[in-house]
């Protein structure tokens with residue numbers, strides 16, 4: 001990758017940040033990468049650094065105690081803290097494309113002296129106790145900077161597309177290993193990491209790798225060593241990074257024969273089709289929450305057509321049936337954090353309480369579309385005991401329970417006309 005678009009990314013950020021600083025009456029901005037964090041205070045090991053996202057928006061260098069300083073009309077400064085340490089070293093950046101966008105300054109320890117900007121300074125940090133001088137984390141300025149993260153520059157799109165391609169290499173490897181037969185969740189997780197060339201600690205989020213009924217646990221990361229043979233399911237929700245940008249992809253598979261496995265496999269096919277129908281509805285101007293609502297009507301129809309649901313689409317969507325099968329939101333913004341900021345200007349309606357996105361769809365946004373259908377005892381139990389129980393065929397549910405559930409998740413770039421599905425594009429390359 002050449003990252004030729006990076007200079008333009010920085011130019012756009014500089015211009016928009018200058019406007020935000022002016023509006024909120026600051027003369028300079030200091031973005032801190034963050035200090036190394038102890039894993040626990042009884043030992044001296046630290047976590048791999050996960051830099052403050054506002055810093056990563058500018059700079060892909062992953063080093064503790066680095067700072068980006070932004071001042072109107074000036075080239076941004078990148079301050080690196082270099083200390084003598086024969087115990088540890090930072091992971092080198094994967095490319096050198098970013099250095100020349102900055103005046104690079106090296107300091108011994110801490111941001112001090114003539115490196116510090118004067119005037120009214122805003123400091124954005126996750127270590128408020130050890131921040132350089134200035135107003136720490138001013139919320140209105142942070143809100144304005146968060147907005148800048150919602151519309152991606154060409155550079156960010158390039159990184160997200162590459163992060164998606166890298167994840168798809170892992171997804172292909174894990175699918176192959178699962179379909180070969182007897183295997184544990186731990187081995188599958190490690191297969192994914194090896195193929196996508198990532199350490200667990202630096203993946204954009206911890207891989208969700210579940211077999212069988214574990215697929216019903218939405219964020220399952222308790223990889224068991226138990227080898228599982230025979231007909232079963234696998235849900236893998238795993239991404240990869242390019243520079244600071246992460247992808248977030250889910251696929252679900254069935255293995256083996258028998259009536260139940262075949263029925264579950266057909267259900268995966270149906271949910272996959274439904275997911276693409278949702279993606280086809282995306283266009284600028286549509287409120288994201290409308291897509292989420294439409295997803296529940298589509299899911300109601302799917303439940304009826306596959307024999308899991310009874311009654312009308314309206315009943316299943318309004319009486320909490322679809323929400324027991326699909327409790328989470330349809331998706332979220334992607335960027336330098338996997339659940340990126342700026343696209344929840346208001347809370348969702350109460351029945352959509354886990355929805356992370358309530359903004360209006362605009363060209364340049366990148367978000368996930370990730371419908372699911374799960375057999376979660378904690379949600380289906382109360383449904384079965386309540387008035388809406390007659391809207392479900394419980395025998396059909398019980399047959400599929402051992403397969404846990406399904407999620408299909410793609411990463412979508414919105415364009416003025418239509419979308420670019422970064423995930424399907426990578427899978428079909």
Ligand code: GLY
Nearest residue numbers: 205237248370409
């Ligand atoms: N991987 C977490 C999510 O899909 O939101």
Ligand code: MN
Nearest residue numbers: 248368370409
């Ligand atoms: Mn997601």
Ligand code: MN
Nearest residue numbers: 237248249409
């Ligand atoms: Mn995911």
